[in-house]
Amino acid sequence: MFSDLISPAIVNLIVGSTLETLYMVAIAALIGTLAGLPLGIFLATSGKGELFEAVTVNRVLGLVVNATRSTPFIILVVAIIPFTRLVAGTSIGTTAAIVPLSIAAAPFIARIVEAAVREVDQGLVEASLAMGATPLQIVRKVLIPEALPGLVLGVTLSVVSLLSNSAMVGAVGGGGLGDLGIRYGYQRFMPEVMLIVVVVLIVLVQSVQSLGETLAKKVNRRLRRH
């Protein structure tokens, strides 16, 4: 009955698109985190009177982050095509799509990391300073472990937002589930394909969210355990 509605070719398309989406999102999340984590920590610790005081750099980075975040993703994708070509060798395709996805993810993650790190009790920083800790030791041994539950939830949030962004990279031949939905579900009038795309995306988002929440709970030592 299912196969009456959906041909094996369509099933293959859906599986392939899902794998494309997972590939883009995973790599972009990795790169975004690798760039966003240090950026966010720096943003949270370089204000006036803070560990790595550098007020001007802080302000400039903050502006760059805001500028990136205020650019609509679809605009960002086409605006940075020359840069994408420089990095990926091509501006078209799934791999090329990872470049704008990462560039959009990094500042997003940076702001979330910044917020999580700022949540850490300033008294802990003071106590570590009183112990003779270096600023880097404080980041490694105090700020990151203490902010970890927030960091995990933040990365979860950005993976979800990456999944949503990845639907737009069809504009540059990025493929993926969103692209499939537009080309088959909308342009070829195949509502069943659209429905399946939406269901798969919902399942993906649900899974990422549950995984993130479970992980965040696991690393949160502020909760009482019985």
Added chain:
Amino acid sequence: MMLQNAAAPSFPPILFRDLAATAPMAAGEAFRAAGAPGKAPGNGQGRDGVAGGASIVLRNVSKTFPARGADAAVTALEDISLEIPRGEIYGVIGRSGAGKSTLIRTINGLERPTGGEVIVDGVVVNRLDDAALRAERRKIGMIFQHFNLLSSRSAFDNVALPLELSGLSRAAIRERVERLLDLVGLADKRDRYPVELSGGQKQRVGIARALATDPKVLLSDEATSALDPETTRSILALLARVNAELGVTIVLITHEMAVIKEICHRVGVIEAGRIIEEGPVAEVFAHPRTATARSFIGSLPGREIPAALAGRLRDDPAGATQSVLRLTLTGAAASQPLVTRLARELGIDIALLGGQIDSIGSLPFALLYVGVPTPAWASGAVGAALEAAGARTEVIGHVL
């Protein structure tokens, strides 16, 4: 010291008497270090001995926070000079905003004074560069009102943190941390996280952590202010024991006179960034010179004029039947049968209206509110007899 350093490049083991039996190496090293040749003469209980305190000297220390936007500059400390000998428990008492927090934080360089010198064991702390200051801070432990424990670390790992920071080996860390948890009575809570500990237990972890690097000085920033009275007493007893057994110099700040009375040797009263009164605790208690000191002492239970009486007091003795006196007695004077003798010798009746009989350290101390017949007071006989008995007498008022 040189020898010991060569043999053990890490921190010397903690040396406390009750554990000496279980740590023969530690005891042996202490003996060797104390008897080491070339030790500076007159070092007393110097760094080399079991009693490992450091002296602290503040010379004309000032701290001004610069103006910021619409806020004018704030002078937090003004020309403060203090000398705290090694092994002493020195208390600074003041109201919030008086500058006590800024004061204690200059000692480990968390706050850099804008003028003057802070000298810990001969080292001018406020002139050190960042690296030297970090090294110096490892010799100065600190505990906090809100404990400041890492919620992501167990009790064991919290105490281990300062040792990890200084690069001690895993095995050495384990040994030290276990002994420290033992010292503070938390050996059975080693794997508990802060959320699972009570306030008192958290502060014990804080104390163990502060002692981890074998500091010469322990700074206590309102360490008992978030604790109930009973827990406060047990934490103060632990601090007193740390002072007695390890010889660590303790500087504490508080707004509670009870804390000062319980464990401090000397006290400084701070107000508006200045030390306005200073001296041995018993002396300040017996003869407070400033209104602020008197009000702090007056805040102790039993120190206030009984409420029922306060409303009926008048300044004018005319027509009064009873005069209310506040008697302060210290030392031997506090232990003598003063009231009955006075009654017998002067042939008067004496009403006991309130007060407190206590000791500060080993010094007996009594503060009594008594009522005597106004004519006997007016004649001067009571005053003379009290003076002869060594009581400090103040007239509080008269009752009709």
